[in-house]
Amino acid sequence: MTYEVVIGIETHVELLTRSKMFCGCPTEFGSEPNTNVCPVCLGLPGALPVPNERAIEWTMSLGLALDCAIAGHSIFHRKNYFYADLPKNYQISQFDLPLCVGGHLDIDAGAGVRRVGITRVHLEEDTGKSTHLGGSGRIHDARGALIDFNRSGIPLMEVVSEPDMHTPEEARAYAQELRAIVLALGVSDARLEEGSFRFDANISLRPVGAATLGSKVEVKNMNSLRSLQRALAFEIDRQTLVLDRGDRIPQETRHWDEAAGRTESGRSKEESSDYRYFAEPDLVPLSVGPEKLALLQAAVPELPAARRARYVVSGLDEAAARTLVVSGLTGLFDEAVIAGADPRLAANWLTGEITAHLNRAGVDQAALPLDGGQLAELVAMIEGGELSATAAKDVLAGVLGGEGSPRTVAEARDLLQITDTGALESAVDEVIAAHPDEVARIRGGEARLVGFLVGRVMKATGGKADPTAVDGMIRERAGA
């Protein structure tokens, strides 16, 4: 039988605020365990939460970017459940009055633009992090656990999509586009591997044309866009087999095992939980007036979709525009183009060499010692024939190494190509004069000897000649 696949995604995004959601502790990643803690985020008796205003604003900003309605009146709720890494044994979250409701996100998974509904965006606090000791590292066969509360209380946005996606590719495109928006807003570093951008997917299958949805399976533990796509593809195959056999799909939570390439059933106990939500009495309702909202709306930066459209207009193709926007180097790109750089060349260098350098060096984009003017200069020198592709890479390395502007580096490293036609012509003439036999054989049809002569010219000029130009000149003179 053929089935319609229905996918919805819940995404948790850790906010990059300096302090935690309800206390002043720092949010930095990678500190010694249990050092960024205080009575509030440890849930000590008597401690009280005070909300982080910036986190609330940033959540509203994401809501605005997703075309949500921002609630004029919103409250926090307590979500009650016992878990060792949840210090109060309730999580301060939002329930029926979230900050943002009813938006949408347009995605393109290769089959044209599709609109995915956004149910809600709300704000909550993160939990601590448990490390299970012994056994497989999962809780059921552990012999003990260590808890790090540094993460406890870090602001967490939850973005819930409507079940509007139908393929793993769409799910991936959705997660990718949402991440790009979060990055454009600058509200999170959205690092999947560090867990600051995590998603769970709900997936069900139903016979094509059926009115009701099939039973929902929640898939967790997908740590990359690729594993999201793989896990959903696996689930579609698995559920299809079960349904084709005539069996039922139980509603459950399944964990993606990246190494095994399969999902495994979690404990179904989670399905029966009653969180006993009630309004958090330690906090007062949040209200946002039209003036504040207008300020936040005005501060929403250009979003990835609009940016890509603008880049396509400026000459990039769709794929290049997408790669550039995903790279996060658009600020540098815009500066370089304003400074006169050819957009396609600038984009190539940014998404190629410069991204490679960032990955190699493991440094942050903000720490990149390159400005748009320098990039424009580099691109102009390549365009003008002053730098060969190889020389340009050396120049870039010098610039990134802090040796100065591209021209300074090119001069200091003696990498400029000879663009003076007179000088180049005399070098070519000398080589031709010195190799009469080879010239005769070229005229006789041995075109491969052109390369030999180009090599002699390059050697004579210390590698600074433009090999393409030299090649042309030799062919012309030798009459090849």
Added chain:
Amino acid sequence: MDAADLSIAQAGARLRSGDLTAVDLLGAVRRRASMTEAILHAYLTLDHDGAMAAAENADASLARGEDLGPLHGIPLALKDNMVTRGVETTCSSRILAGWVPPYDATVVERLKAAGAVILGKTNLDEFAMGSSTENSAYGPTRNPWNPDRVPGGSSGGSAASVAVGSAFAALGSDTGGSIRQPAALCGVVGMKPTYGLVSRYGLIAFASSLDQIGPITRTVGDAVTVFEAIGGHDPSDATSYRGGFPDPRAELGRGVAGLKIGVVTELSGDGVEPGVTAAFRATLDTLSAEGAEIVELSLPSTAYALSAYYLIAPAECSANLARFDGVRYGLRLPGDSVEQMMSASRRDGFGPEVTRRILLGTYALSAGYYDAFYGQAQKVRTLVIEDFKRAYGTVDVLVTPTTPTTAFRVGEKTADPLSMYLSDIFTIPSNLSGDPAISVPVALDEAGLPVGFQVLAPALGEAVMFRVAEAVERLVGFDARPALADSEGAA
């Protein structure tokens, strides 16, 4: 007069005249404590070293001419549900036995900054749940007027210590009457401020939307002094009031002539002992004779206040007490899994009344029951607030007996939680509305037990509340003292 029997105002005057030192005051209350504690058990912890150091400090700074104000050098006690850095804080529960907090509650910081000498921590019903201080894992507190009687609760240790003179004043917390009811039963003044005027940061929560810290003192003037020291906006408490702090002295001493005083039909009739009614009516007559207009009015929703309270408070407590799980602090019993460890620790750590309320609250919030219980209770709460607002459109303050009975016998109500709950029937409505209220002692009944008179005022109406309370105190002239305070040499 023994120094331990002075009011804060009197002790402060003697300190500044050089007649007494802070160390003398500390010595006086300690002597009183050593005479009475074996009978009363008002204290769980006496911080001898900390208090002596603070008293010596207070004397030294006063000698240097640094005067930190009216609480400078005054020995005060704290209910043991307010966290104190370096001093064990138990909430009278086994689950927190031995827990030494790493921080001070905001009220503690403020008292220290005002130069007060913190004596120690007083007994309470476990997690402030109770009306007799019998629900303490460390044994009950007795009533200084008659040790066969309860001191009320949950701030029974604080009220008893102030009544007997083992503290000049104490802080209590009031969720449904836990300051005013024991103050009434011990013959002292107890005040619950407007919700939000005193920071809850560092108060171990029972029911967050109802809890409020306030003073227990021997005079209305002292209550004003302590309230001023601990009150005011605190950025660490998101529910702390952000507007200005209303001057509680603004109307003090003006008397009651011309004021309209409301008597609530639902909060003065059924179940009230004759001795209490007599004292209440006599006080009304006194106020009327002074020119106050006494108006009888009805607040129909208050009849449901007790029921609503016993859904809202347990619901909040079920979440507030979830953090006591043996993972990070307090009692931890072994178990084969985290869940078993948590269950065992909680089962052993909490007493029966706390367990009852956690179960009640968990039930009231459960899927399928929420609307019928918690949701309905919140609607009643809204009606109570509206009823009070309407009343304050026609009267300046409302008055009631603080409690329907005087101090009951130890053990009398422990087997019947409902009869115990009824002890707070007149105090609970102002917790639901968030309004201020104060209990002032006005008489002794036939058994020689004190009767309290309660003054209720609209939110932020502390000035008129204190004005009426001070007039009651002055006009009635209640000056009886518990026999135990005079047992010098007898103990």
